Amino acid sequence: MTPRLRAALDDIPVYRAGEALAGLTKLSSNENPFPPLPGVLDRAVAAAAEMHRYPDLSAAELIGELAKRLGVPEDHLAVGTGSVGVLQQIVQTVAQPGDEVVYPWRSFEAYPIVVRICGAATVAVPLAAGARLDLRALAAAVTDRTKLVLVCSPNNPTGPAVRREEFAAFLDAVPEDVLVVFDEAYVEFVRDDHAADGLDFLATHPNLCLLRTFSKAYGLAGLRVGYAVAHPTVAEAIRKCAVPFGVSSIAQHAAIESLRRQDAMRARVDAVVAQRRRVREALLRQGWAVPDTEANFVWLPTGVQTPAFAAECRRAGLLVRPFAAEGCRVTIGEPEDNDAFLETAGRWFDGRRRVAGTAGPA
Template sequence: MPAAESAVSRLDCVTAATPPSNAAPSAGIRLRPEIAALPAYRQGRAAAPDGFKLSSNENPYDPLPGVAEAVAAASDFNRYPDASALALREKLAERFGRTADEVHIGAGSVALVAQLILATSGPGDEVVYSWRSFEAYPGLVTVAGATSVQVPNRADHSHDLVAMAAAVTDATRLVIVCSPNNPTGTIVAAEEFSAFLADIPEDVLVVLDEAYAEFVTEPRAVDGVPLLARHQNLVVLRTFSKAYGLAGLRVGYALGPVAVLDAARATAIPLSVTGQASAAAIASLDAEDELLERVRHIIARRDAVYAGLLEQGWDAPKPSGNFIWLPTGEHTTAAAERLFEAGLVVRAFAPEGIRVSIGEEESVEKLLQISEEIVRSLPEGHSARRIA
């Protein structure tokens, strides 16, 4: 395939930036320069006692009693868990019409992304993904020793699948598509994704990251599961962290060809999915009706927030996850600080925008109050502002 246009960013891990000035002395230990330059993952600030943490896309509801009881019952943590989480794999296999070997369990979907990158890509190889997208992708590619190929989002903050396909070269080993896209909330349309798959060589793995699939109500959106039967180079990722409210237990799953998932399993840290996580996931599937009713409440709250933003004059993308995207651009840091002062901890991606999780009902009024102040403070002609 032809190389992509110059807008595509190729981030070679060998030419890493200078390590942070506050990095601890290495006592003469020779570290990989690209790893030394990587910032460690840092969570957002803690919310005040009367504030709201809207920075991590967590489910605001407490665990269901039945799920909590299943975790408490898995009390044999003096023993190692089942390394393959077979009971959970069998339950998911039955649900999706797969075999158990076509299901792989990991410590959250991010762990599965890391394993698939390691299984396919190393020095000299390229991993293509849209940008901005999930913040972990660049670091995971760098850790593998591969090169990131970042394809800019379209003006509407969605994936440019045509440009992504054009960015695939002989060096490409993996392409990541995130729908709904974190942090912009945009979906990939099913028709677009099918055309995209037809353009990708069969020896290049495509990973469809659907961590927020349960929150999607847009009929045009892709659903990766039915496509697995037709594409042997496709893996679909889902998670229990978001809709099912198990973020602290770290459990996600991959659906795909056995050979690819076996390769991912070979790169995994053994026994990283705990017995408590597996028990909670199984109990969550058993209580799915009640959990998805909670999801419907979050969706309704999200849609109400988005309608309020539009009424205020925001030009923001339609959200399809459990979060919204405020494209504040160069005003991102100041806007995030204003929200923090009001008791709302959000995720700022300067100089592009702010991701705000849909949290407790009580947070909505305050969020809309501050968002109106922010949009009115943006300069006339700013891309996030539709008001005169």
């Protein structure tokens, strides 16, 4: 006889990471192509000498550094094991069986997983034209059972960012007792002057919680450090749901040092943004219908041809992130890797156009 496990877990998918294979260029996980920022590796190595000690449970130094950098009180902050770890803490604070969580789809694939693990019901709202979030539809999907709405900006995996005016209207439309999580994992890559910055709305909306990470712009994906910014009552609840000592000393010290290297971080992000712009413009010239992107990736709407396109990239030595029957997300990498991807994308697009006699890849 086997142990009796929760039946609710039977149909919950396992989170699927971007593929990694030796000898192939990995453009499948939205990783930063640069190594750790100056001084970060040295500080992390020094912290490793104390690995026989527990890390600071409260992450006090990291919280203090974040508070200064963001201009918020320390009691507005909670840290965890990457933004997805903090997301799970957030869902645990508000959602239980019988509740609903509203989110856009396609969006970050962890959303339905963490919601269903908590036993709540998922309410997926389709994207609007241009692979953008439909904030009006998200607000309209809120019911008396809704405890949480997730808003991803820039949206992973499609790229567009939520605009300031539409986010303001959305927040006004959502009931004050429903928590809104604004997932800004890629906020440092945003260059659209009209994009919403969650910090601008935090003071006037007690039901708003921001979700950010050190995995992307700061290049600490392997150390798992994320954080939430929320009003004190919400932030305290998020901290209660944290795994004790979840953020290691090495990760805390690396994050602190990374925060102190803002100029170097911005220079690297600028380089990625420049490559992002170059890649998207080249894809548009090839004929692809690539949506706007404010993240460190591009989205190709390959539809039913998604597996074929991903296979073509693999034959060219490139790993991309396919979403079956929808599209492929491709991380911006080193310039030479981007060149190889563009060559592959152009060749495949031209081949499909010749076969189909149309201007589209699907």
